[in-house]
Amino acid sequence: MSYDKDSHKIFDFIQNWARKHSIWVLAYGTGCGAIEIPPTMTSRYDAERLGVRGAATPRQADVLLITGYLTTKTLKRVIRVYEQMQDPKYVIGFGSCTINGGMYYDSYNTIKVLDKYLPVDVYINGCMPRPEAVLAGFAKLQQLIAEGKANGAQKYKENLEWYRENQKRISPHWVMPEYNW
Amino acid sequence: MQKLKANLIEHINSGFRDAVAKDYPNENRLDFYVNKQCIPSILTYAKDRLGYIHLSHIAIVDWLEEGEFELIYIIWSPEEKIKMFVRTRVERENPVMPNIDMIWRQANTYEREFREMYGIQFQGLEAPEEFILEDWQGPPPMRRDFDTEEYANETFFHRPGREDAGDVREEIIKRSREEIPDFAKKYSR
Ligand code: SF4
Numbered sequence: 001m002s003y004d005k006d007s008h009k010i011f012d013f014i015q016n017w018a019r020k021h022s023i024w025v026l027a028y029g030t031g032c033g034a035i036e037i038p039p040t041m042t043s044r045y046d047a048e049r050l051g052v053r054g055a056a057t058p059r060q061a062d063v064l065l066i067t068g069y070l071t072t073k074t075l076k077r078v079i080r081v082y083e084q085m086q087d088p089k090y091v092i093g094f095g096s097c098t099i100n101g102g103m104y105y106d107s108y109n110t111i112k113v114l115d116k117y118l119p120v121d122v123y124i125n126g127c128m129p130r131p132e133a134v135l136a137g138f139a140k141l142q143q144l145i146a147e148g149k150a151n152g153a154q155k156y157k158e159n160l161e162w163y164r165e166n167q168k169r170i171s172p173h174w175v176m177p178e179y180n181w
Numbered sequence: 182m183q184k185l186k187a188n189l190i191e192h193i194n195s196g197f198r199d200a201v202a203k204d205y206p207n208e209n210r211l212d213f214y215v216n217k218q219c220i221p222s223i224l225t226y227a228k229d230r231l232g233y234i235h236l237s238h239i240a241i242v243d244w245l246e247e248g249e250f251e252l253i254y255i256i257w258s259p260e261e262k263i264k265m266f267v268r269t270r271v272e273r274e275n276p277v278m279p280n281i282d283m284i285w286r287q288a289n290t291y292e293r294e295f296r297e298m299y300g301i302q303f304q305g306l307e308a309p310e311e312f313i314l315e316d317w318q319g320p321p322p323m324r325r326d327f328d329t330e331e332y333a334n335e336t337f338f339h340r341p342g343r344e345d346a347g348d349v350r351e352e353i354i355k356r357s358r359e360e361i362p363d364f365a366k367k368y369s370r
Contacts, residue, residue: 073315100340106330108322109314113338166338171316 012148019062019088020145021051023138026061028081031068033095033128040131052138058084063141066118068128069097069110072170075117079167080176082118082156089153090145092137093120096127103127116166119152185261186211192231197223212266217252220269221279224254228284233258233265236285241295245325248273250299254281273324276301298323 029037040047041054055061058081070078082091093114096102101112114120121144124137144150156163168174189211190202197219203212215223227233233256242251254267271278280303282289293312295301300321314322319332354361 076315100343101333101337105343106333108319108327108329108332108336111337112333113340116338170336172318173316 016146020142023052024055024061025063027054029067033067040134045131063090065092066098067094069104071109090121093123119156121150121152210264214268217269232260239291243325278303280306
């Protein structure tokens with residue numbers, strides 16, 4: 001098969017179609033918003049019909065849900081988790097705490113703007129967002145994947161120094177591996 | 182119970198002359214105001230001789246206006262069923278306290294927390310420097326003169342857009358015809 005432009009397109013289409021129907025979410029709840037995940041997954045809203053389901057380890061997961069405020073301590077672990085995930089990988093920022101600090105905007109140990117530390121593909125606002133909003137967020141992510149626009153991981157790879165600099169401002173004693181994927 | 186309390190005051194005062202007792206009638210509670218140097222000896226005495234074997238809490242009050250911290254050791258006797266509050270004051274600038282973790286080991290955790298959150302040093306406390314906060318770069322965060330909002334604005338990125346967030350309390354109070362207490366007014370934006 002020759003890789004001309006058209007076959008690339010077809011290949012991408014199939015790849016994105018497959019990806020968008022199997023969004024596996026890492027079960028890692030960070031803030032209070034994690035409490036909205038069980039109703040989203042269980043029978044009433046049943047996210048699994050959209051291909052959204054939980055994954056046990058970062059290596060198996062496609063989506064990292066940041067469900068709310070991130071303390072500076074958790075941020076370190078989340079970065080580590082994100083870097084362990086394999087491509088394709090996406091980040092959903094969940095709740096107003098990840099967008100502008102939410103009600104913890106003046107807290108001394110929670111970060112305020114998540115996308116300075118990790119590349120966020122979709123934000124879901126609300127404090128906390130209801131399962132409908134969560135599903136809308138997933139639908140948006142699926143749409144972005146289908147269009148090939150959910151390229152946060154690419155952005156992270158290309159701008160790694162910038163992200164690292166921001167991350168190290170929060171944790172000056174960086175003890176994690178410089179990079180691995 | 183009053184008899185037990187009177188007995189207790191007498192016992193403590195015979196050993197520690199400058200301990201000032203404060204009684205709360207009809208409550209199973211007794212306060213003692215002591216010098217900070219007496220803390221280990223008075224607690225040892227209460228534990229070994231008077232049966233106050235249980236340290237239920239160590240509390241702290243930041244008296245910013247008076248420039249002092251107040252530490253309150255709350256101990257309990259399962260036999261007499263009386264709570265004893267041993268209170269002491271220490272200056273806010275470079276506070277140093279005697280260490281009591283050889284009397285009750287669990288005091289170690291409290292002391293580590295006070296060291297990290299209030300900057301109080303305990304003589305001879307053996308514990309790693311870091312407790313809950315990792316990579317902390319600012320002043321002790323639980324002191325009342327620590328401005329968390331200013332610190333957060335300096336340390337973390339800020340996304341504009343919440344400047345026009347209004348104070349809705351006035352409106353709520355108008356609708357429900359409540360009164361704002363005076364102490365709350367100064368927190369209004
Ligand atoms: S946005 Fe609201 S619900 Fe979500 S973590 Fe922040 S405070 Fe909690």
